[in-house]
Amino acid sequence: MSQLLEQLRKVVGEGNVVTGQAVHADYTHDETLTAAPVVPLALVLPGSTDEVSEVLTLAAEQRVPVVARGSGTGLSGAAVPRADGILLAFDRMRRIREIDTENQIAVVEPGVTLEQLDAELAPLGLIYPVSPGEQSGSLGGNVATNAGGMRAVRYGVTRHHVLGLEVVLADGRVLRTGGKFVKCSSGYDLTQLLIGSEGTLAVTTEVTVKLQPRFTQSSTVLAPFADLAQVAEAVPHIVHSGVDPSILEYVDVLVMAGITQAAGLDLGIPDDVKARTLAYLVVVLEGMEADRVDEDVQRLGTLLDQLGAIDVYVLPSTSGAQLIAARERAFFVGKAAGCDDLIDAVLPRASIPDYLARLAVLATEHGALVTGCGHIGDGNVHVTVFQPDDERRHALMHAAFELAVSSGGAISGEHGIGTAKLPYFLEMQDPVAVDLMRAIKQVFDPSGILGPERVLGVPLVGDGHGGRPA
Amino acid sequence: MSQLLEQLRKVVGEGNVVTGQAVHADYTHDETLTAAPVVPLALVLPGSTDEVSEVLTLAAEQRVPVVARGSGTGLSGAAVPRADGILLAFDRMRRIREIDTENQIAVVEPGVTLEQLDAELAPLGLIYPVSPGEQSGSLGGNVATNAGGMRAVRYGVTRHHVLGLEVVLADGRVLRTGGKFVKCSSGYDLTQLLIGSEGTLAVTTEVTVKLQPRFTQSSTVLAPFADLAQVAEAVPHIVHSGVDPSILEYVDVLVMAGITQAAGLDLGIPDDVKARTLAYLVVVLEGMEADRVDEDVQRLGTLLDQLGAIDVYVLPSTSGAQLIAARERAFFVGKAAGCDDLIDAVLPRASIPDYLARLAVLATEHGALVTGCGHIGDGNVHVTVFQPDDERRHALMHAAFELAVSSGGAISGEHGIGTAKLPYFLEMQDPVAVDLMRAIKQVFDPSGILGPERVLGVPLVGDGHGGRPA
Numbered sequence: 001m002s003q004l005l006e007q008l009r010k011v012v013g014e015g016n017v018v019t020g021q022a023v024h025a026d027y028t029h030d031e032t033l034t035a036a037p038v039v040p041l042a043l044v045l046p047g048s049t050d051e052v053s054e055v056l057t058l059a060a061e062q063r064v065p066v067v068a069r070g071s072g073t074g075l076s077g078a079a080v081p082r083a084d085g086i087l088l089a090f091d092r093m094r095r096i097r098e099i100d101t102e103n104q105i106a107v108v109e110p111g112v113t114l115e116q117l118d119a120e121l122a123p124l125g126l127i128y129p130v131s132p133g134e135q136s137g138s139l140g141g142n143v144a145t146n147a148g149g150m151r152a153v154r155y156g157v158t159r160h161h162v163l164g165l166e167v168v169l170a171d172g173r174v175l176r177t178g179g180k181f182v183k184c185s186s187g188y189d190l191t192q193l194l195i196g197s198e199g200t201l202a203v204t205t206e207v208t209v210k211l212q213p214r215f216t217q218s219s220t221v222l223a224p225f226a227d228l229a230q231v232a233e234a235v236p237h238i239v240h241s242g243v244d245p246s247i248l249e250y251v252d253v254l255v256m257a258g259i260t261q262a263a264g265l266d267l268g269i270p271d272d273v274k275a276r277t278l279a280y281l282v283v284v285l286e287g288m289e290a291d292r293v294d295e296d297v298q299r300l301g302t303l304l305d306q307l308g309a310i311d312v313y314v315l316p317s318t319s320g321a322q323l324i325a326a327r328e329r330a331f332f333v334g335k336a337a338g339c340d341d342l343i344d345a346v347l348p349r350a351s352i353p354d355y356l357a358r359l360a361v362l363a364t365e366h367g368a369l370v371t372g373c374g375h376i377g378d379g380n381v382h383v384t385v386f387q388p389d390d391e392r393r394h395a396l397m398h399a400a401f402e403l404a405v406s407s408g409g410a411i412s413g414e415h416g417i418g419t420a421k422l423p424y425f426l427e428m429q430d431p432v433a434v435d436l437m438r439a440i441k442q443v444f445d446p447s448g449i450l451g452p453e454r455v456l457g458v459p460l461v462g463d464g465h466g467g468r469p470a
Numbered sequence: 471m472s473q474l475l476e477q478l479r480k481v482v483g484e485g486n487v488v489t490g491q492a493v494h495a496d497y498t499h500d501e502t503l504t505a506a507p508v509v510p511l512a513l514v515l516p517g518s519t520d521e522v523s524e525v526l527t528l529a530a531e532q533r534v535p536v537v538a539r540g541s542g543t544g545l546s547g548a549a550v551p552r553a554d555g556i557l558l559a560f561d562r563m564r565r566i567r568e569i570d571t572e573n574q575i576a577v578v579e580p581g582v583t584l585e586q587l588d589a590e591l592a593p594l595g596l597i598y599p600v601s602p603g604e605q606s607g608s609l610g611g612n613v614a615t616n617a618g619g620m621r622a623v624r625y626g627v628t629r630h631h632v633l634g635l636e637v638v639l640a641d642g643r644v645l646r647t648g649g650k651f652v653k654c655s656s657g658y659d660l661t662q663l664l665i666g667s668e669g670t671l672a673v674t675t676e677v678t679v680k681l682q683p684r685f686t687q688s689s690t691v692l693a694p695f696a697d698l699a700q701v702a703e704a705v706p707h708i709v710h711s712g713v714d715p716s717i718l719e720y721v722d723v724l725v726m727a728g729i730t731q732a733a734g735l736d737l738g739i740p741d742d743v744k745a746r747t748l749a750y751l752v753v754v755l756e757g758m759e760a761d762r763v764d765e766d767v768q769r770l771g772t773l774l775d776q777l778g779a780i781d782v783y784v785l786p787s788t789s790g791a792q793l794i795a796a797r798e799r800a801f802f803v804g805k806a807a808g809c810d811d812l813i814d815a816v817l818p819r820a821s822i823p824d825y826l827a828r829l830a831v832l833a834t835e836h837g838a839l840v841t842g843c844g845h846i847g848d849g850n851v852h853v854t855v856f857q858p859d860d861e862r863r864h865a866l867m868h869a870a871f872e873l874a875v876s877s878g879g880a881i882s883g884e885h886g887i888g889t890a891k892l893p894y895f896l897e898m899q900d901p902v903a904v905d906l907m908r909a910i911k912q913v914f915d916p917s918g919i920l921g922p923e924r925v926l927g928v929p930l931v932g933d934g935h936g937g938r939p940a
Contacts, residue, residue, distance in 0.1 A: 035583070075525045102820035125710075146655045160630060175902045179703050179816035179878050182848050183627045185666050186880045186887055187925060188907045192629070192662035196655050213712045240595075242683045242758045288712045292762060311620045313812060348650040350572035378652050408649050412658045417656055425656060432645045436913065437658045443909040456655060468690050 004062055008044055008086070016045040016092065027087060030074040031331070032420050033341055040067070040081035046094040047165060049174060051203040054447075056203065059086055065452045065460050068199040070141020071113060073134040075331070076418025077344060078144065078198040078454050085452075088203060090140055096120055104211040105163065105180045108203045110140025127234055128212040129155040132414065133328040141258045146196035148414035150247045150324070153239075153377030155212075156453050157414065159195045162458040166206035167194060170445035175202065175249030182210060187407065193440070198416050200451040200458075201444040215246075216287035217293040220320025222267060223309035224277035228252060231279045232353035234307040236285065239349070241303055247284035248377030249327060255373045255384070256280050258333040263326035267319060273310055281376075282323065283307070329409045330373050334384040336396055340393055343383040344374075345404035346413030352376060355407055359383065366396035380413035401428060417455045426457055474532055478514055478556070479522040486562065486709035500544035501801070502890050505813055510537070517562040519636060519644060519675040526673065526919075527642030527804035529556055534930055535922045535930050538669040540611020541583060543604040545801070545812060545843040546888025548614065548668040548924050558673060562611055567589055567676065575633065575650045580610025581673045597684040599625040602759040602884065603798040610674045613927040616666035618884035620643045620716070620717045620794070623709075625682075627884065629665045637664060645672065654679060664912070669912040670921040670928075670929075687763040690790025691735060693768055693779035694747035698722060702775040702823035705846050708753065709819070711773055713766045717754035718847030719797060725843045726750050727907030728803040733796035737789060743780055746848035751779070751846075752793065772910050800843050804854040809861055813843075813853040814881030815874035822846060825877055829853065829870055837865035850883035866940075871898060887925045896927055 008017045017041050041064070045457045046052045059066045065085030068120040072079055090111030098107040102125055108117060116130055132142065132149035141147070143165065149156040155161070164178025172341035177191040178184065194201055220298040225231045231250045238248060251259070260267060263280040269277075277431045283300060287293045315323060331342070347355050356372070365369040368387035374380055383400070387393040401411045401424045411417065427432060438456050441448075478487045489512050498507035510536070516522045529536045533554030542549060551557040560581030568577040571594055578587060585605040587598055591812070602612065602619035611617070613635065634648025647661040648654065653743040664671055694700045701720045708718060721729070728926070730737060739747075753770060757763045759829070772784045784792060801812070817825050831838040838857035844850055857863040871881045871894045881887065887895045896904060908926050911918075922930040 032541060062493065064836070100818075100820075103818045104706075105818070144657075146653075148653050148655075152653055154629070159659070160626070169902070173902050175906070176900060178901065179817045181882065181883070182819075183616075183618050183850060183883050184816055185618075185882045186879045187882050187903065188671075188910060189616075189629070189662055189665070190906060192659055193910075197658055199550055201658075213710055236574075240683055288836045292838075316683065338796055344881050345649045346654055348570075348573045348575070350570075362647055380653060381547060408648065409651055412655045413651070413653050414655050429589065429657060430646060432639070433660060436645070436660060439913040440658060440663075440910060443913060444810065468562065 003066065007058050008055060010048050012044055012046050013049050013299055016044040016417065017088060020090050020406060021080065026072060027089060028081060029145050030072045030077065031077040032077040032080065032418065032421055033224065033335065033339065034077055035077040038081045038083050041083065041085055042086035043087045043089060044219045045089055045092050050126065052088065052168045052203055052205050053174055055086065055088065056168050059449050060447055061173050063447055063449060063460065063462060065449050067314060068144070068203045070110065070138030070144065071136050073137045073139060074145060074418065075415040076412070077420045078223065078416055078418035078451060080419065090138065093205070099124065100180065103180050105208060106211055107206060107208045108139050109206060110138060111281060112139050118350055121211060122214065125214050126211040128211055130158050130159065130161055130211055131132060133331060136347060140204045143195050144273050145319055145414065145416040146160060148375065148380065150249060150375060152375055153248045154165035154244060154246045160194060161210045162191060162195055162407050163210055164208035165194055165204055165308040165311045167202035167204050170203050170447065170450050178208065191262055198418060198451060198455050200441060200455050200470060202345065202450070206330055216288055217290045218284060218286045218317070219293050220315040220323060221283040221299045222279045222306045222313045222315055222323065224273055224311060225279050225281065225309055226276055228279040228352040231281050232356060232376060232466045234281060234304065236350055237307055238300070239377065243285060245283045245377060245434065247282065247324065249282040250376040251280045251282060251371060251373040252371055253278050254371040257388045262329060262333045263322060265319065265322050267313070268322065269313065271414055276310055279309065281293060282327065284324065327373065339384040339386050340388055341385040341397060343397065343400050344380060344413050345401065345409055345411060346380045347404060347407055349379040351407045352379060352381060353408065355403065356381065358403055362396060362399045362403070367391050368396050383433065398424060406422055408422045422457055472536065472629050474514055474528065477528050478512060478525060482516050482521050489515040496542060497559060498551060498776055500542045500547065500549045500889065502545055502547040502550065505547040505550045505810065508551045508553050509556035511553065511555055513559060515559055522558065522638045522673055522675050523644055524643045525556065525558065526638050527671055528642060528919055529642050529751065529919050531868065533917055533919060533930065535919050537571055537921055538673050539784065540580065540608030540614065541606050543591050543606070543607045544611060544615060544888065545887040546882070547890045548886055548921060549887035550889065563657060563675070570650065571596070572855035573650050575678060576681055576936060577676060577678045578609050579676060580608060582609050583585065583607060591681060591682065595684050596681040598631065598679055598681055603801060609677045613665050613674050613677055614668050615884065615886040618850065620719060620845060622845060623718045624714060625717045629662055630675060631680045632661060632909065633680055634678035635661050635664055635674055637672035637674050640917065640920050644814070648678065650678060653768065657920055667923060668888060668925050670911060670925050672920070684877050686758055688754060688756045688787070689759045689763050689767045690785045690793060691753045691767060692783045692793065693751045693774045694739065694743055694781060696746055696778055696825055697749065698749040699823040700778045701751050702846060703743065704751060704774065706806065706820055707773060707777055709847060711769070713755060713770050715753045715847065716756045717794065719752040719843060720846040721752060721797060721843040722841055723752045725800055728807060729796040730798050730910045732799060732803045733792060735789065735792050735796055737783070737785065737793065746836050752797065754794065755918065772907040797843065808853040809856050810858055811867060812857040813855065813867065813870050814850060814883050814885045815871065815879050815881060816850045817874060817877055819849040820850060821877045821879065822851060822883055825873060826851065826936055828873055832866060832869045832873070836862050838863065838866050849912050868894060889924055892927055
């Protein structure tokens with residue numbers, strides 16, 4: 001093993017192979033609530049695609065597992081190290097290689113964070129509109145999980161904005177897919193196959209993304225409702241109205257209390273309204289023309305009124321932005337409050353009222369408290385589960401995922417499967433699909449060194465976990 | 471072989487297995503200019519997913535190739551029958567299974583055509599916005615080629631609108647992917663892998679697509695320019711301006727003359743303007759509010775003026791719609807004029823002026839006439855090539871594709887590879903990508919019965935074309 005470390009040091013440089021106590025605690029975990037931290041055999045910090053390629057070649061030869069890590073903001077455990085493996089982190093690959101304003105395209109290394117990219121784009125009047133809650137998330141990590149976030153209702157998710165990838169395969173070969181073009185019908189779309197594969201098919205070393213003009217006008221509307229079902233039922237009407245919101249979130253009263261308190265934010269809602277409110281709808285409208293956004297806000301206000309909102313508040317721009325920032329912190333507020341697990345099921349949009357109502361019943365049955373918020377505009381709920389007893393919580397999670405799947409939805413809308421949702425996924429996913437996914441995994445990574453066990457439960461070959469899946 | 475026909479008749483019914491002279495000429499070809507018609511061993515018309523499954527099970531057992539065919543509007547030869555194989559056509563699978571207005575989703579059988587779906591959606595105020603030139607195209611065929619079309623500049627292509635598929639695998643197993651939800655991070659995205667695979671991975675039996683509110687206001691702007699480079703250079707400025715056109719096409723003067731003449735359309739452009747024009751830009755702006763569309767048309771007019779347009783014409787709605795319809799017929803006008811081949815390369819948008827200029831030089835060198843139009847807003851050019859000599863034409867096509875690839879583009883933006891572009895694709899595509907694609911093909915279709923030779927040059931196993939690719 002010391003031979004491997006020596007070889008790795010030769011590839012990436014002495015200081016870029018870190019072991020034992022010297023591995024900072026940040027690298028031992030992601031943000032998954034249910035995964036224990038693990039110190040990797042070696043934290044390896046490559047500085048280039050070539051170095052990644054050499055590291056993977058060594059790992060493949062010696063059958064050493066490799067876990068790739070972006071910023072560690074993941075919520076499904078895919079980036080938690082293995083004690084017997086290499087953790088590849090991209091602290092040294094944070095260059096924005098190109099911002100091509102003519103084609104509205106950026107080319108970045110995997111460690112580039114969303115906030116870093118945005119700081120470069122804002123002065124150019126451009127935006128990369130995918131906005132998962134955590135702006136410290138890396139583009140490499142976003143590709144791995146097909147990250148979504150609040151703006152997905154209008155702009156779609158990561159896979160709708162990535163035009164091309166450079167990745168290193170498990171055997172060290174470098175593959176380039178796609179390019180600086182927005183459409184293509186030239187063979188199978190490997191870019192799309194790689195996006196969302198959570199580090200189990202290849203290691204991303206470069207991401208080419210599509211940008212768009214940055215809106216100059218924005219308005220945030222907050223509408224309290226007396227019950228959650230009304231909020232959920234309002235959503236299809238808003239989507240159909242044509243106002244095309246950039247953000248369309250629901251926040252239940254517990255989450256709203258938590259996030260506004262944590263942010264020290266007073267939205268100026270009268271106490272008598274608060275007292276009657278069980279859930280809020282948060283809508284952000286954006287555009288290039290102030291008068292159009294104002295008009296749409298008026299139209300939305302009338303619609304929300306008709307849909308049963310207790311009142312409609314157009315927030316001043318400062319508190320509007322603060323509310324969105326506070327909403328982005330919802331996970332951390334829940335975590336600080338001691339929540340035990342997270343559900344991010346995705347559903348047909350119109351099935352959400354029923355799903356949330358039935359989930360509330362399930363929670364009661366399992367002695368759990370559930371609070372929620374979520375990207376209701378695209379059918380993705382984020383439910384925080386408080387139930388410290390592992391067995392009772394697992395039973396609730398199982399029932400919640402089963403309900404999502406039987407309602408025509410899927411287990412994860414944007415967080416991924418990783419390790420945290422693996423048993424549920426393998427149980428509830430069509431076995432024909434799992435067979436095909438495992439066979440594809442075998443094509444890309446025959447030794448199973450990339451993210452063993454994650455997503456599909458495929459072990460490292462020869463890892464003593466029993467035979468390979470058929 | 472008569473035994474197979476007997477078995478097939480048992481599966482789909484006596485009248486739904488057609489052979490020999492009884493096979494209508496329509497089924498022997500698609501619209502590819504360079505592919506000869508072929509009468510299949512048997513035209514088979516399944517009526518259900520189960521029937522497709524039974525047909526494929528028989529085909530796999532007896533190693534009989536299967537080619538799937540939508541409406542035969544393809545332009546790359548993927549749907550041309552094999553003389554030794556089954557042609558699966560979907561004339562009996564043309565049901566719209568569901569239009570879910572609440573979720574804005576349609577579920578259709580593969581034989582449903584775009585015009586058929588649109589006729590159902592229009593009264594509901596909904597639209598499936600993907601609009602490849604030919605409205606008689608089927609949804610199954612659109613999925614196979616990842617069809618694009620004029621509206622892709624705003625809405626994206628087929629893969630951005632398909633949420634789920636039901637397909638039958640080569641061994642007869644049925645696979646369902648995705649569902650009535652707009653995002654998902656639950657395992658590899660098999661939906662995206664299947665889209666654009668041109669019938670070589672599985673046979674599509676159901677397509678779930680996302681719909682959106684149908685715009686009520688539309689305006690068509692026509693701007694003549696004195697040269698093609700100016701048109702191409704104008705495009706990024708229009709994209710950046712934020713007016714968000716639904717259609718952004720260039721049409722060169724030869725194509726414009728051809729399509730307006732064929733349609734008997736007089737756009738009212740003065741002769742002295744026509745005389746100075748080498749290319750036109752056609753822009754359609756759409757929205758829900760007439761005053762906003764009008765405002766945007768004004769803004770666009772000013773911009774086009776600054777960008778060097780000879781003049782700017784806002785077409786009356788009738789002739790606007792007629793011009794778009796005429797543009798959709800450009801391929802057929804070219805065909806009637808005797809064109810010999812088509813290029814639909816896709817490029818970084820800003821590389822188009824240079825590409826077209828260099829292509830004109832190449833055409834001269836190869837004694838060919840090239841005329842063009844195309845989805846310039848998304849970097850997809852459609853160039854019609856007149857050069858009847860096979861050798862000289864192949865040399866030009868080769869040079870044109872090589873130029874596209876070396877300019878950072880790809881061989882096909884929306885028509886696909888099929889058989890027509892296969893040699894160019896295999897020569898110019900990254901061999902690592904081709905290796906992976908062939909291995910994925912092997913996973914889905916180990917006997918190689920689905921669309922043998924198409925896209926990747928993988929023969930039917932035991933077909934005497936030499937060994938399988940590694």
